[in-house]
Amino acid sequence: MRFEPDAALLAFAEQVGTEGPVAAEGARTRWDTGGELRPDTRLVHAPAGILEHQPEEMTVRVRAGTPVAELHAALAAVGQRTGLPERAGTVGGALAVGENGLEVLGRGRVRDTVLQLTYVSADAKVVTGGGPTVKNVSGFDLPRLLVGSLGTLGLVGEVILRTNPIPAASAWLLAEGADPFALLDALHRPSAVLWDGSRTWVHLEGYDADVAAERDTLARLGAGAWEPVDGPPPLPPHRWSLRPSDLRSLPDTQAGAFVASVGVGTAWVSTPQPARPVPPGLARLSARVKAQFDPSGRLNPGRSPLPTGAS
Numbered sequence: 001m002r003f004e005p006d007a008a009l010l011a012f013a014e015q016v017g018t019e020g021p022v023a024a025e026g027a028r029t030r031w032d033t034g035g036e037l038r039p040d041t042r043l044v045h046a047p048a049g050i051l052e053h054q055p056e057e058m059t060v061r062v063r064a065g066t067p068v069a070e071l072h073a074a075l076a077a078v079g080q081r082t083g084l085p086e087r088a089g090t091v092g093g094a095l096a097v098g099e100n101g102l103e104v105l106g107r108g109r110v111r112d113t114v115l116q117l118t119y120v121s122a123d124a125k126v127v128t129g130g131g132p133t134v135k136n137v138s139g140f141d142l143p144r145l146l147v148g149s150l151g152t153l154g155l156v157g158e159v160i161l162r163t164n165p166i167p168a169a170s171a172w173l174l175a176e177g178a179d180p181f182a183l184l185d186a187l188h189r190p191s192a193v194l195w196d197g198s199r200t201w202v203h204l205e206g207y208d209a210d211v212a213a214e215r216d217t218l219a220r221l222g223a224g225a226w227e228p229v230d231g232p233p234p235l236p237p238h239r240w241s242l243r244p245s246d247l248r249s250l251p252d253t254q255a256g257a258f259v260a261s262v263g264v265g266t267a268w269v270s271t272p273q274p275a276r277p278v279p280p281g282l283a284r285l286s287a288r289v290k291a292q293f294d295p296s297g298r299l300n301p302g303r304s305p306l307p308t309g310a311s
């Protein structure tokens with residue numbers, strides 16, 4: 001079936017236009033990610049609103065300008081949620097940044113949440129990629145390419161997301177001296193395992209019996225007394241991206257205070273992550289993709305999804 005953009009998407013495309021630097025403005029929760037915009041960049045706003053929710057299919061169709069909190073409040077009424085992080089941003093902003101939530105082990109990655117994505121291209125055309133159902137995704141996967149591209153390849157207007165059930169039971173637990181890497185292997189799909197070098201936080205979700213069984217597993221490991229807590233610890237300001245195996249060595253570096261997401265390769269650290277060289281092949285591929293999608297460089301100029309230190 002051919003996708004036909006509605007009036008809201010066509011109006012968004014008209015805002016974007018075909019000339020001059022342009023960027024979509026959301027809630028600015030990750031506004032400086034990837035670099036500062038050129039000062040002469042014109043700001044536009046994606047349409048907002050929840051268009052269609054099919055609980056039985058576990059999908060929701062939503063505009064990019066919709067706050068994630070608003071989306072999740074509507075889904076919670078029928079016991080569902082998405083894998084988008086809850087940090088006061090918009091749906092489009094969450095997808096553009098592509099940063100996974102703290103509980104990615106349980107909720108899944110942001111990139112895997114998107115079934116279909118509709119965006120406005122650099123030449124103001126409305127383009128759709130992906131499929132509207134979980135069973136109907138094939139061909140070139142535009143959504144995976146656009147997620148995390150910081151709006152440098154296209155400006156997201158609308159998406160279809162997969163949803164998942166809100167677990168019946170949830171518990172955050174804290175212990176001193178527990179081995180977080182051993183815990184990750186022993187537990188069955190915890191939603192989060194966090195570690196600051198001495199303390200370990202575990203988030204368990206599922207049916208009541210499942211959470212109780214996982215708590216028994218923690219007790220059998222004998223790694224200190226597990227105390228219930230209200231939630232995760234405060235996170236330091238700088239987000240580092242590492243290989244999951246590199247998290248073990250964080251206490252031996254000069255990074256400072258940290259909270260590491262074990263099994264994921266993400267850490268929040270009190271100091272900025274040192275610049276990292278980008279493999280030449282990756283840099284060339286990124287430049288070629290950018291040239292195909294935005295040959296004039298007008299989309300989000302000044303930003304780059306490449307790791308820190310890339311040129």
